[in-house]
Structures are given as C-alpha cells and as structure tokens.
Amino acid sequence: MKPYRQEIWKYFVFLFMSAVVIGALAGCSGKQAGEEPSAAAVGERIHQAVNLDEMKQGDIKKLVKLYHIEADEVEDFMLYTAASNVKADELAIIKVKDADQAERVKQNILQRIDAQTVKFKDYRPEEYFLIEKHVLKTKGRFVFFAVSKEAAQMEAAFDSAWQH
DSSP states (O other), rough: OOOHHHHHHHHHHHHHHHHHHHHHHHHHHOTTTOOOOOOHHHHHHHHHHSSSEEEOOOOOOHHHHHHHOOOOGEEEEEEEEEESOOOOEEEEEEEEHHHHHHHHHHHHHHHHHHHHHHHHTTTOHHHHHHHHEEEEEEOOEEEEEOESTTTTHHHHHHHHHHHH
16 A cells, blocks of 8 residues: 555656646746837836826827838837927837847937937036936847936836846
8 A cells, every 4th residue: 555655646746846847837938038029018117117107109200200210110119208398308119120220220319319419408408418318229129218317217127028
C-alpha cells in the first residue's frame, strides 16, 4: 500500500508543478516578444500616469500641420496639445508604418521645437523652459515627444509600455 501512496503523491506534485509552469507561461503570453503596442495603449499608460485634462486631443490634420508629416506614413497616433496658444504643452505618440520613417519624423519634430523656441523664448520664459526640457525619442516604429512639467513621468509611462 505504501508504494501506491508514493506514486499518487508524485502524481499530485507533478500536476501542481505543471500548473505553476503553465500559469507562469500564460502570464507572459499577453504580448509576444518584440510585439509593439498600439499608440492608444501607450497613450492610455501615459494618461494613467499624468493628468491630460488641461490639454486637447488632436486629429490627423493637426498632426500633419504641426509636424509636416504625411498622413499615409502614420499607422497610429495620439496627439495632445495645449488648450491655449500661450502654453507650450504637447504630447505626441506617433507610430509610423515603417521604422525607417521614425528618424525623419523625429527631425520634423526638431523643427517644431525650434519654431516653438523662437515663439516662446522672450514672450513666455516659463513655457520656453518646458520646451528646452522636452523629451524626444524613438523606439522601433514609435516617435515620442513631450513638452510638459510632467514630461519625465510621460517618458517613464512610454518606456513601460514595452515591459511585461
């Protein structure tokens, strides 16, 4: 009778360990390795990290106008701009169709930064300071741009979108 109990015990241990391994693997399978999130998912992470209520959401026309990019280059995006033209706050998460386009979009945003610098430098020094402390980076097919007092928190939320 004793060997029978040992076999049952081993069977239950095996089942338990299998369940643990399957559970661990299932927890990591929500996103395949290297899979990029959507701009909306990244934007939602940022929205959870900081309050964007003071900004207004922009559409594709606004995106094209501000950054001089072609609408057909953009796969997905999220854009927030200041509600008033005396503020410099901006948040753009742009997912381009081809990773090669990301660097060109980044260069266009640098032109936008230059224009905003000229606009605010003598007129609104506190807004100029925000522009000078902007965050602009690329990650795969994404271009991230933030001008805000909370740009560092926005950047951290952007970066966390690729972590499990």
